[in-house]
Amino acid sequence: GESVGLHLPTLSVQEGDNSIINCAYSNSASDYFIWYKQESGKGPQFIIDIRSNMDKRQGQRVTVLLNKTVKHLSLQIAATQPGDSAVYFCAETRYNFNKFYFGSGTKLNVKP
Amino acid sequence: KAGVTQTPRYLIKTRGQQVTLSCSPISGHRSVSWYQQTPGQGLQFLFEYFSETQRNKGNFPGRFSGRQFSNSRSEMNVSTLELGDSALYLCASSLPIAAGTDTQYFGPGTRLTVL
Numbered sequence: 001g002e003s004v005g006l007h008l009p010t011l012s013v014q015e016g017d018n019s020i021i022n023c024a025y026s027n028s029a030s031d032y033f034i035w036y037k038q039e040s041g042k043g044p045q046f047i048i049d050i051r052s053n054m055d056k057r058q059g060q061r062v063t064v065l066l067n068k069t070v071k072h073l074s075l076q077i078a079a080t081q082p083g084d085s086a087v088y089f090c091a092e093t094r095y096n097f098n099k100f101y102f103g104s105g106t107k108l109n110v111k112p
Numbered sequence: 113k114a115g116v117t118q119t120p121r122y123l124i125k126t127r128g129q130q131v132t133l134s135c136s137p138i139s140g141h142r143s144v145s146w147y148q149q150t151p152g153q154g155l156q157f158l159f160e161y162f163s164e165t166q167r168n169k170g171n172f173p174g175r176f177s178g179r180q181f182s183n184s185r186s187e188m189n190v191s192t193l194e195l196g197d198s199a200l201y202l203c204a205s206s207l208p209i210a211a212g213t214d215t216q217y218f219g220p221g222t223r224l225t226v227l
């Protein structure tokens with residue numbers, strides 16, 4: 001099946017710094033992407049999404065960038081806080097398909 | 113608005129038994145998807161139900177099945193449990209808009225342990 005992977009399985013950052021989490025996807029037909037945050041003992045929590053007709057989308061302290069040419073997705077978190085410590089997943093799907101493929105996840109450690 | 117709820121939260125079964133997990137989607141959501149999460153395989157799609165019909169299916173054996181009721185609540189069943197079925201089972205709901213893709217919101221999951 002489709003493969004969605006991450007470059008860095010673990011990322012450690014200092015509180016207040018910006019974080020960048022990367023994701024590579026393999027299905028060029030994918031046109032909808034979501035970033036999720038999962039804290040220990042909880043289900044994934046929606047952070048931000050982006051459709052393939054966009055290159056960038058911003059939320060509160062988060063920005064998602066999509067590079068369709070190299071099939072790369074990134075999540076930028078500004079002024080990272082201890083509460084941002086979690087595992088982050090990217091997920092991809094093809095519009096009208098509603099079947100998501102998830103990356104293996106990146107663990108973000110925020111040092112106070 | 114209440115989120116996605118899943119019951120039970122924890123379950124311990126023995127090999128060969130069967131289990132039924134329940135998911136109540138966000139009010140108004142009509143699509144329910146199920147995922148299996150394990151440390152080794154990550155999050156894997158099981159199936160999706162929309163308007164009581166299975167619309168999408170992942171690559172899992174027939175021991176894994178599901179259904180959806182008219183109120184959009186969904187259940188998944190695993191028969192003849194194997195040790196490898198130990199996992200966190202997550203349910204996600206979405207509207208969706210017409211028949212298209214929409215954001216999926218996850219429940220807390222059911223932790224299944226097979227002994």
